[in-house]
Structure formats: C-alpha cells, structure tokens
Amino acid sequence: MTHTLGSIAEALGATAEGRLDLAITGVAEPARATESDLALAMEPKFAETLGQGKARAAVLWQGADWRALGLEGAIFAPRSRYVLAGVGRVFAPPLTLPHGIHPSAVIEPGAILGEDAWVGPFTYIAVGARIGPRARILNHVSIGADAVIGADALIHPHVHIGPRVVIGDRFICQPGAMIGGDGFSFVSPSRDAVEEARATGQISAASRTPGFARINSLGSVRIGDDVEVGANAAIDRGTISDTVIGDGTKLDDLVDIGHNVQIGRHCLLCGQSGVAGSSILGDRVVLGGKAGVADHLRIGSDVIVTGASGVSSHVPSGRVMMGNPAMKMDLSVASYKALRRLPRLLEKMESALKRVPKDDSSR
Known part of the structure; x- marks a missing residue:
C-alpha cells in the first residue's frame, strides 16, 4: 500500500515539511532505507546513518534541519516512540482472515x-x-x-x-x-x-x-x-x-x-x-x-x-x-555497591590481623 508523506503525517497527528506528495511504500532503518521508504531517524544519533541509505523522507526529531540531511521532506516527532506506535498502525499489514464464519468453526x-x-x-x-x-x-x-x-x-x-x-x-x-x-x-x-x-x-x-x-x-x-x-x-x-x-x-x-x-x-x-x-x-x-x-x-x-x-x-x-528481596532502588544500589566492596574489605581485615602481634601466653 502506498501513502504520501502528507497523509502519513496527518494519520500520526504530526507536522511535516517539504514534498508532502512523496510516495511512501514502507518504513525502514535509516541505513537500509530505499527511495520509497520512510526512514525512522527520530533522534540525533541517527543522523549519521541517514547518509548510508537512500531515503528521500524521514521521521526526524524536533528542530532537525531536513534539507541539510539531504532529504526532500520530513515528519517531526516530538516524542519518538509515540510516533513509532502510529507508524506501526499506518503500515501494519492487513489480516488475511476472510469475513464471516469459516465452515469448520x-x-x-x-x-x-x-x-x-x-x-x-x-x-x-x-x-x-x-x-x-x-x-x-x-x-x-x-x-x-x-x-x-x-x-x-x-x-x-x-x-x-x-x-x-x-x-x-x-x-x-x-x-x-x-x-x-x-x-x-x-x-x-x-x-x-x-x-x-x-x-x-x-x-x-x-x-x-x-x-x-x-x-x-x-x-x-x-x-x-x-x-x-x-x-x-x-x-x-x-x-x-x-x-x-x-x-x-x-x-x-x-x-x-x-x-x-x-x-x-x-x-x-x-x-x-x-x-x-x-x-x-x-x-x-x-x-x-x-x-x-x-x-x-x-x-x-x-x-x-x-x-x-x-x-x-x-x-x-x-x-x-x-533487587531480591526488592527494596527502594537507592537502597538496593547502595547494598549492591557495599556487597561488591566486601572482598576488598575482607582482604584489608586479613592483612591487618596478620600485623597484630599474637598473644604470648607464656609471659
């Protein structure tokens, strides 16, 4: 199924810029996107991989310069994972179940x-x-x-x-x-x-x-x-x-x-x-x-x-x-740190005990 960049943005309730008439047939990771894919580059860390693919349009983070990234259009995601949920709804393949009641039911x-x-x-x-x-x-x-x-x-x-x-x-x-x-x-x-x-x-x-x-x-x-x-x-x-x-x-x-x-x-x-x-x-x-x-x-x-x-x-x-048993996270982290220190503390104690003179009961 083919969508336009503008119709996808409308379905997501998101803003879009550039060529809203671009035909989009699927979604892909930035580095693997084809010319008809919408690249999902919703955070700045994905900017570098955009150039490795062939996408003409992408879902980008707020404030991204889509022209500088070599794109012809973009949809902007104020909350990336929430937009991702919408993209999934738009491109989800339809169920193949026939309408009605199957004869074997x-x-x-x-x-x-x-x-x-x-x-x-x-x-x-x-x-x-x-x-x-x-x-x-x-x-x-x-x-x-x-x-x-x-x-x-x-x-x-x-x-x-x-x-x-x-x-x-x-x-x-x-x-x-x-x-x-x-x-x-x-x-x-x-x-x-x-x-x-x-x-x-x-x-x-x-x-x-x-x-x-x-x-x-x-x-x-x-x-x-x-x-x-x-x-x-x-x-x-x-x-x-x-x-x-x-x-x-x-x-x-x-x-x-x-x-x-x-x-x-x-x-x-x-x-x-x-x-x-x-x-x-x-x-x-x-x-x-x-x-x-x-x-x-x-x-x-x-x-x-x-x-x-x-x-x-x-x-x-x-x-x-x-943790197990579960406790407030800060206490659990402190307990874990203390547990990791135990071997070093024991080594120090053993070393200190070796330096303590033994009791001479013959005196």
Missing part, C-alpha cells in the same frame, strides 16, 4: 455473535458465549460457556478463554494465551511443610503430607477495556471471587497471573513476570521482565519494579523497587 446453539464478527477455521464457541460486534477471532481458538467478549476484539490463534470470563472492548490477545484456567490451589489434610516452615523455620516428620486436595476455582476472570495479553500468558480464574485486570493494562508474553489477583488500570507487566495469588496491584504499576510478586501482597499505584526483582512485602504508592 463450531458455534454451539445459544452462542451470540455480534454484527460483522469474524470466526476463523477450527474455532469453538460454547453455549451461551456472547461475542461483540466486529470481533476478529482467528483459527483454533476456544471460547468457554457464557463467556462475554466486547466489541472490536482481535484474538489470535490457539487462545483459550474459559467459562464465564468477561472481557471488555478492543481486547487483543496474542497466540497461545490461556485466560480463565483453574487456579493453582491445593491443601493438605493436616499442617504441611510449607505452613510449618513459615511458622517455625523448620520441617519435621509430622508435616510430611501424604498428598494434596484440589481447591476448585469457582470464580472467573474479568478484564476491562483496551487490555492486551501476550503470547502464552496465563490468567487463572479466582477461587471464589473473580481475578480482575483493569482497563488499559498490557501483559507481555509468558506473564503469569495467579488466582484472585486484582490488577489496576494502565499497568504494564513485562515478559516472564508473575503475580502470585490474591495480591493486589494499583493503577499504573510496571513490572519489569522476570519480576515476581509474592502472594497476598498490596502494591500501591505508580510503582515500578525493575527486572528480575522479587517483591516479598507490601509496597506503598510511588516507589521504585529493585
């Missing part, structure tokens, strides 16, 4: 599909499910009984949505995600080793359980509007009440959300992060990659947990947490 009696919904091959929609208008459900998706999915959903292949799950509008789900699976809830007939270890720090023969009984998850999952779930992510349904994901929250690939968890609005959970059962996260919380939150904790709003950190206690709002 199984839609049980009583399921309701909204106007202009698409259903791909080998997809199963159970009794009582309700799918909103303009939903695009690709191949090999399963949707459980009485599930509700809002308008304009995009559900990629091999997604499984469990019974009674309720999802808002404009939901996007990447391949392989599981929403509404049974929670990881088990109990032993008598006090087990984990309970004893928590209470006493010891494990005795009396706490060696012969097995575990399952606690079935009677709740489900409620997801707000504008939520995205990454590939192979898992969201367990609640034990009694529902697991909740707030409006605008984004979950990356391989994120694990335990039963009864409540996550607020506009949170970001990066790849391989996890939240254990019954923990509560406020609004605008960010979990870096591989960050973990233990069970039954409260994390306030506007908290950032850096990658690979382990949160094992409650966190008030507005904190930046780092």
Whole structure:
C-alpha cells in the first residue's frame, strides 16, 4: 500500500515539511532505507546513518534541519516512540482472515455473535458465549460457556478463554494465551511443610503430607477495556471471587497471573513476570521482565519494579523497587555497591590481623 508523506503525517497527528506528495511504500532503518521508504531517524544519533541509505523522507526529531540531511521532506516527532506506535498502525499489514464464519468453526446453539464478527477455521464457541460486534477471532481458538467478549476484539490463534470470563472492548490477545484456567490451589489434610516452615523455620516428620486436595476455582476472570495479553500468558480464574485486570493494562508474553489477583488500570507487566495469588496491584504499576510478586501482597499505584526483582512485602504508592528481596532502588544500589566492596574489605581485615602481634601466653 502506498501513502504520501502528507497523509502519513496527518494519520500520526504530526507536522511535516517539504514534498508532502512523496510516495511512501514502507518504513525502514535509516541505513537500509530505499527511495520509497520512510526512514525512522527520530533522534540525533541517527543522523549519521541517514547518509548510508537512500531515503528521500524521514521521521526526524524536533528542530532537525531536513534539507541539510539531504532529504526532500520530513515528519517531526516530538516524542519518538509515540510516533513509532502510529507508524506501526499506518503500515501494519492487513489480516488475511476472510469475513464471516469459516465452515469448520463450531458455534454451539445459544452462542451470540455480534454484527460483522469474524470466526476463523477450527474455532469453538460454547453455549451461551456472547461475542461483540466486529470481533476478529482467528483459527483454533476456544471460547468457554457464557463467556462475554466486547466489541472490536482481535484474538489470535490457539487462545483459550474459559467459562464465564468477561472481557471488555478492543481486547487483543496474542497466540497461545490461556485466560480463565483453574487456579493453582491445593491443601493438605493436616499442617504441611510449607505452613510449618513459615511458622517455625523448620520441617519435621509430622508435616510430611501424604498428598494434596484440589481447591476448585469457582470464580472467573474479568478484564476491562483496551487490555492486551501476550503470547502464552496465563490468567487463572479466582477461587471464589473473580481475578480482575483493569482497563488499559498490557501483559507481555509468558506473564503469569495467579488466582484472585486484582490488577489496576494502565499497568504494564513485562515478559516472564508473575503475580502470585490474591495480591493486589494499583493503577499504573510496571513490572519489569522476570519480576515476581509474592502472594497476598498490596502494591500501591505508580510503582515500578525493575527486572528480575522479587517483591516479598507490601509496597506503598510511588516507589521504585529493585533487587531480591526488592527494596527502594537507592537502597538496593547502595547494598549492591557495599556487597561488591566486601572482598576488598575482607582482604584489608586479613592483612591487618596478620600485623597484630599474637598473644604470648607464656609471659
């Protein structure tokens, strides 16, 4: 698909200068751009590589001299990554899913599909499910009984949505995600080793359980509007009440959300992060990659947990947490620096001890 420089700027809500009629067929890194590409050089550090490519137009930083860079036109980006999101929307290839319902799809009696919904091959929609208008459900998706999915959903292949799950509008789900699976809830007939270890720090023969009984998850999952779930992510349904994901929250690939968890609005959970059962996260919380939150904790709003950190206690709002166990970032950095100094301090102590005269007990 061909666009003009001016139409791209209009779609991005950005300003443009130069030849607005330039035909653009794609986007590229500056050094690899062809004459019909829009080079993405949104920061001054990319100026040098612009000359290595053949782009006639580029997305540039504010105040850049596009003529001096040898260009015929430019779009200006006050916030580069935000403009990049818009460029992705303009040039995203269209889905190839045919309109309508594929003959191999199984839609049980009583399921309701909204106007202009698409259903791909080998997809199963159970009794009582309700799918909103303009939903695009690709191949090999399963949707459980009485599930509700809002308008304009995009559900990629091999997604499984469990019974009674309720999802808002404009939901996007990447391949392989599981929403509404049974929670990881088990109990032993008598006090087990984990309970004893928590209470006493010891494990005795009396706490060696012969097995575990399952606690079935009677709740489900409620997801707000504008939520995205990454590939192979898992969201367990609640034990009694529902697991909740707030409006605008984004979950990356391989994120694990335990039963009864409540996550607020506009949170970001990066790849391989996890939240254990019954923990509560406020609004605008960010979990870096591989960050973990233990069970039954409260994390306030506007908290950032850096990658690979382990949160094992409650966190008030507005904190930046780092390390394992996670602590305020400045304390974590100071602790890390002190830890690195330990070998040198020990060497100095050993050297000093060697110079101290030994006690002569014969005197």
